[in-house]
Each structure stands twice: as structure tokens, then as C-alpha cells.
Amino acid sequence: MVLPPDGDQPMQPTLHPLTLQFLAWVAEAERSYADAEAWRKSCPHLSIWEDAISAGLIRFASGASMQQSKLFLTPRGRAALDRR
Numbered sequence: 001m002v003l004p005p006d007g008d009q010p011m012q013p014t015l016h017p018l019t020l021q022f023l024a025w026v027a028e029a030e031r032s033y034a035d036a037e038a039w040r041k042s043c044p045h046l047s048i049w050e051d052a053i054s055a056g057l058i059r060f061a062s063g064a065s066m067q068q069s070k071l072f073l074t075p076r077g078r079a080a081l082d083r084r
Contacts, residue, residue: 015080015084016048016051018048019048019051019052019057020081022039022048022049022052023058023081024081025039026058026071027073027078027081030070031070031071032063032067032069032070033063033066033067033069033070033071034067034069035071036049036060036071037066052077056074056076056077057073057074057076057077057080058071058072058074058077059071059074060072
């Protein structure tokens, strides 16, 4: 945990601007796993999609297909988006 100079509250990690853009994209409409896969393929040299999963910012609800599997912000993802 990182404390600010005054020692009051732990500092929140700074998210990459594209991560915040990805979170905003997820939040603006219902998204499927297939939609997120298209995002990942549009920027294959960036790990924004994978980083958001490993950081606990998004999650998937499994469906019978990629199109039926839905993507959601977690409470942590919502809080990160609200802080921007």
C-alpha cells in the first residue's frame, strides 16, 4: 500500500488512459465476450483487456456462445471509472 505524503489515505493506482476508455466503453452499453474480443484484436500489442480482467475491473458471465457471454464492470471497475 502506498501512502500519500500526509499519511491520511492510501493512494489509488493510476490506470492507463486506454484502460479507462475500455471501462467507459463497457459501461455505456451491454457488451458481449465477442465485442471485447474485437476490442482486443484492434490493439493486439496492448494488454488493456487482459489487464482489466487481472486487476478485477471487469468480469464475464458465461453464456452458451461468445455472443451470449456478457461483460460487466465489477464494483472495483465502477469505482475506477467514477474516479476519473
